[in-house]
Amino acid sequence: MSWPTHWETLTPKFQGDVARVAQAVSQFEPVQMLVPPKHMEEARATVGEGKAHEIEFLPIPVNDLWARDFIPLFMTRPKAASEEGKEGGEGGGGERELVGVDYNFNGYGQKAPYNLSTHAGARLLQDYWDNTARLVSQMVAEGGAIESDGQGTLMMTESSIVNENRNPNKTRAELEETFEKELGVKKVIWLKGLKGYDVTDSHVDALARFVAPGVVMISKPPAENVTGGLLHSGRFQAWREQYAQAIQVLSTTTDAHGRTIKIIDMPEPTPAKTRRIPAEEVAAFEKFGVQECEKDGSGGINTYMNFLMVNGGVLMPEFGDVEADRVAREIVEKQFPDREVVSVRIDYLVKGGGGIHCSTHDVPIV
Numbered sequence: 001m002s003w004p005t006h007w008e009t010l011t012p013k014f015q016g017d018v019a020r021v022a023q024a025v026s027q028f029e030p031v032q033m034l035v036p037p038k039h040m041e042e043a044r045a046t047v048g049e050g051k052a053h054e055i056e057f058l059p060i061p062v063n064d065l066w067a068r069d070f071i072p073l074f075m076t077r078p079k080a081a082s083e084e085g086k087e088g089g090e091g092g093g094g095e096r097e098l099v100g101v102d103y104n105f106n107g108y109g110q111k112a113p114y115n116l117s118t119h120a121g122a123r124l125l126q127d128y129w130d131n132t133a134r135l136v137s138q139m140v141a142e143g144g145a146i147e148s149d150g151q152g153t154l155m156m157t158e159s160s161i162v163n164e165n166r167n168p169n170k171t172r173a174e175l176e177e178t179f180e181k182e183l184g185v186k187k188v189i190w191l192k193g194l195k196g197y198d199v200t201d202s203h204v205d206a207l208a209r210f211v212a213p214g215v216v217m218i219s220k221p222p223a224e225n226v227t228g229g230l231l232h233s234g235r236f237q238a239w240r241e242q243y244a245q246a247i248q249v250l251s252t253t254t255d256a257h258g259r260t261i262k263i264i265d266m267p268e269p270t271p272a273k274t275r276r277i278p279a280e281e282v283a284a285f286e287k288f289g290v291q292e293c294e295k296d297g298s299g300g301i302n303t304y305m306n307f308l309m310v311n312g313g314v315l316m317p318e319f320g321d322v323e324a325d326r327v328a329r330e331i332v333e334k335q336f337p338d339r340e341v342v343s344v345r346i347d348y349l350v351k352g353g354g355g356i357h358c359s360t361h362d363v364p365i366v
Contacts, residue, residue: 001025001360002120003035003043003057004065006113010284013348018065019047021315021356024344026050028310032128034060034067034120060123061116066354068205069108069142070117071124071361072100072134075183098366099133100125101182103141108199109165111289138178140166144203144358149210152186152256154179157193160201187256192245194238198301198353199290205357206303208246211335214259216250219243219305220267235299266305266331269321271298275347285351293351300347304328306355308362309339315356318343 001022004014022031030053035043037059044057062070076096102121107114125132145160162172176188193202200206208218221239250261276297285293293299307316314336318325325343333341349355 001031001033002062002065002067002070002117003033003039005036005039006064007288007352008284010281010348010352013281014065014352015043015046017346017349018359020344021346021349021359022047022055023051024315024342025308025310025360026053026055027342028313028340029053031055032124033057034062034124036061036116058124058128060120062120063107063113063115063117065349066144066358067361068144068354068358069200070105070114070120071143072102072121073143073146073183074363075099075101076364076366077184096366097133098129098364099135101135101137103137103139103143105142106140106166108142108201109163111165111199135182137182139170139175142200142203143361144200144205144354147204147208147210148183148185149213149255151213152184153189153210153213154183154185154187155189155191155208155210155216156204157191157202157207159193159195159197160203163195163201165201185256187254189249189253189255189261191249192242194242197235197238197242200353202242203358206301206305206355207242208250209305209307211264213257214255215262215264215335217264217266217305217331217335218246218250219303220265222268222270264331264335266303267324267327268304269302269319269324269328271302273321273324274298274300274302275320277347277351290351290353300350301353301355301358302350303355304332306357307332308356308360309336310362312338313340313342315342315344317346317350317355319350 004018007014025031035057040057040059047055077099079095079097105114105118125134141161145156147155161175179185179188195201208216211217221243250263254260282293282297302319304316307314314332316332349359
C-alpha cells in the first residue's frame with residue numbers, strides 16, 4: 001500500500017480510508033505501507049498496529065496512494081528461466097522465484113505526477129525484498145489495467161493499453177505479443193473501454209474481474225435513469241455502453257483453455273442512495289482535476305468490482321445504498337464460499353477515482 005499526502009485539505013480523509021483498508025487487510029495477511037520519509041510518524045500514528053498480522057512502514061517516496069498501478073506486477077517463474085535469460089511466468093516445475101514486472105508507470109499518460117512513484121517499485125524490490133528479480137517491460141501499463149485468471153488468460157481494456165498516451169505507435173497485436181512474451185500468457189481478452197472516461201482511461205478493475213477461471217463478474221449499471229448526479233451526465237451513458245460492449249465480447253469468447261466465459265452481473269448502487277460529501281469538499285476535488293465527483297457530492301467510482309482477494313478473505317466496498325450493499329455482499333459470498341467477506345467504508349477513495357483494489361497491490365507466495 002502507499003500513504004497519501006498530497007490531497008491538501010482532503011488528505012486526512014484519504015488517510016482515514018487507507019488506514020481502514022490496511023487494518024482490514026491485516027486481519028488476513030501482513031501489510032507493507034510505502035510512506036514518504038517525512039510522513040513516517042504520521043502514518044504510524046494514523047494507521048496503528050495490525051490486527052492478526054503486522055503493518056510495516058517503509059520510507060519510500062511516492063506521489064500518490066494508488067499502489068496497484070505503479071508497483072510492479074508480480075508473477076512466479078521457474079528459477080531456470082532466469083538462469084537461461086527467459087521471460088514468462090507460465091509452465092515449468094521445480095523451484096520457482098518471484099519476479100516483479102515493471103510497467104514503466106507514466107502517470108496514466110502524463111495526467112498525474114509520477115516522478116517518485118515510477119521508481120518506488122525498483123527500490124522496494126532492491127532494498128526491502130532481498131533484491132527480488134525485476135523485469136522491465138517493453139510497454140507502459142498500470143496494474144489496475146491488467147486482470148489475470150492465474151491460468152494463462154489476461155483481460156483488459158483497449159482504451160487503457162492501446163493508447164497513444166502510453167504506447168505510441170504500437171498496435172494491439174504488438175502489445176498482445178509483448179504480454180505473451182513477458183508474462184507467458186496464452187490468451188488476452190480485450191474489452192473496448194473508453195478513452196477519457198476517467199484518469200485511467202477505463203481500467204478493467206472497475207469494470208470486470210475474474211472470480212474464478214472461466215468466470216467473470218461484471219459491473220452492471222442501474223437499469224433506470226433515477227435521480228443522482230452521475231446519471232444526469234454523459235458518464236452514465238458511457239458506463240452503460242462499456243457494460244454492453246463487455247457483455248458482447250465475453251459472451252462470444254473463450255479463455256486460454258477453451259472454456260466459454262460464465263458471466264455474473266453485479267448490480268451497482270444507485271448514485272442518489274450512496275453517501276455524498278459536503279459541497280466544499282467537491283470544490284477541493286475539482287482543484288485536482290478529479291472527474292469522478294459530481295457537483296452535488298455524489299458520484300465516484302461506485303463499483304463493487306474493485307474488491308480485493310486476500311488470504312482467506314475478500315474485502316469489498318460499501319457505499320451507503322443499504323439494499324445494493326446487501327445484494328452485492330450476498331453475490332460475493334456466493335462466489336467465495338470459503339472466504340470471509342469484509343465490507344470497508346472508503347468514501348474518499350471512491351470520490352478520488354479508485355477503491356480497495358486500486359489502493360493495494362498483492363504479492364504471491366513463492
